[in-house]
Amino acid sequence: MLTPPLEALIRRMPKVELHLHLEGTITPHTFLELARRNGVTLPATDEAGIAALFRYRDFGEFLDIFMSLVRAIVSGEDFERLAYELGLDLAAQTVRYAEVMISPMQYLNRSLDLREVIEGTLAGFARAEREVGIVLRLALDYGRQYGPDQAWAVLDVARQIPFGVVGWSIGGNEIGYPPEPFAPVFAAAREAGLGLMAHAGEVVGPASVWGAIDTLGVSRLGHGIRAADDPVLMVALRERGIVLDVCPSSNLLTGAVATWPEHPLRRLHEAGVLVTINTDDPTFFATTLNEEYRRSLLRLGLSIDDLCAAVCTAARSAFLPPAEKATLVERITTEITALRAELGV
Numbered sequence: 001m002l003t004p005p006l007e008a009l010i011r012r013m014p015k016v017e018l019h020l021h022l023e024g025t026i027t028p029h030t031f032l033e034l035a036r037r038n039g040v041t042l043p044a045t046d047e048a049g050i051a052a053l054f055r056y057r058d059f060g061e062f063l064d065i066f067m068s069l070v071r072a073i074v075s076g077e078d079f080e081r082l083a084y085e086l087g088l089d090l091a092a093q094t095v096r097y098a099e100v101m102i103s104p105m106q107y108l109n110r111s112l113d114l115r116e117v118i119e120g121t122l123a124g125f126a127r128a129e130r131e132v133g134i135v136l137r138l139a140l141d142y143g144r145q146y147g148p149d150q151a152w153a154v155l156d157v158a159r160q161i162p163f164g165v166v167g168w169s170i171g172g173n174e175i176g177y178p179p180e181p182f183a184p185v186f187a188a189a190r191e192a193g194l195g196l197m198a199h200a201g202e203v204v205g206p207a208s209v210w211g212a213i214d215t216l217g218v219s220r221l222g223h224g225i226r227a228a229d230d231p232v233l234m235v236a237l238r239e240r241g242i243v244l245d246v247c248p249s250s251n252l253l254t255g256a257v258a259t260w261p262e263h264p265l266r267r268l269h270e271a272g273v274l275v276t277i278n279t280d281d282p283t284f285f286a287t288t289l290n291e292e293y294r295r296s297l298l299r300l301g302l303s304i305d306d307l308c309a310a311v312c313t314a315a316r317s318a319f320l321p322p323a324e325k326a327t328l329v330e331r332i333t334t335e336i337t338a339l340r341a342e343l344g345v
């Protein structure tokens with residue numbers, strides 16, 4: 001039961017979002033507008049038609065729809081607008097810091113200039129920061145189905161950007177594309193000063209998570225929920241302090257988890273695995289970060305203390321330089337303490 005003080009706490013609590021794809025934040029309205037302007041044909045021609053696409057039989061179908069819609073985004077200017085609008089939306093949900101992914105192969109395959117894409121996105125982030133104070137940083141999420149060879153060119157572009165790109169990740173189709181072949185490019189990304197993350201244990205079981213933590217050396221996992229199938233793996237995650245960026249509604253809607261009661265978030269948390277709460281692709285999963293917090297409380301059985309701990313874990317595991325991270329952690333903990341005292345929860 002969500003009492004008014006609890007609802008107020010969720011709405012006003014300072015938050016950190018670590019698992020968010022920029023392309024997954026675009027509203028149907030903006031998809032149509034960009035498609036019209038850029039002369040791109042989408043699989044639907046009105047907002048209701050676009051919204052109707054957001055029903056998936058499985059993860060593969062979600063990925064197909066995602067790929068077909070992102071073709072509407074073309075220029076650096078488009079990215080600047082999307083990144084700026086996202087910053088305003090997150091700031092309105094009292095998000096203080098967000099790490100946002102883009103999927104670079106989408107753009108390289110369409111011969112877009114990846115540097116322009118990244119610089120446009122960072123310009124949108126900077127404008128949002130100037131206007132509403134939210135801090136946004138970028139992570140590159142390489143589609144594993146493209147294989148490791150092409151990842152080097154993407155990493156090269158990231159290395160040339162002096163500020164704002166903080167993370168390196170693999171995502172896309174986990175089935176048939178295990179993490180191990182990406183080990184050399186992850187080592188180089190680490191060398192370049194990027195934080196390491198991998199989508200793993202979302203639709204493939206514990207083997208994928210073991211590969212990501214043992215051979216890629218990641219400090220965070222996108223989803224990682226299937227680790228709950230392997231007690232030894234849960235102990236390893238806890239002992240190594242590896243953080244799971246969990247996205248509850250995404251897991252339900254892609255079919256990674258069949259029903260809310262089966263979602264392992266609480267089980268992972270109770271086993272001592274560090275977890276954060278995120279949206280993944282809020283438009284595609286019809287959610288918001290506030291809504292993910294409500295659902296974690298009401299449907300997944302987390303307590304208010306657990307939600308506050310998840311925010312603090314997110315701040316501590318951000319891919320920021322140590323001094324900036326310390327400031328963020330301090331700000332989050334002070335604000336949460338003051339807010340809880342004010343609301344009496």
Ligand SMILES: [Zn+2]
Binds near residue numbers: 019021171199222280
């Ligand atoms: Zn993701």
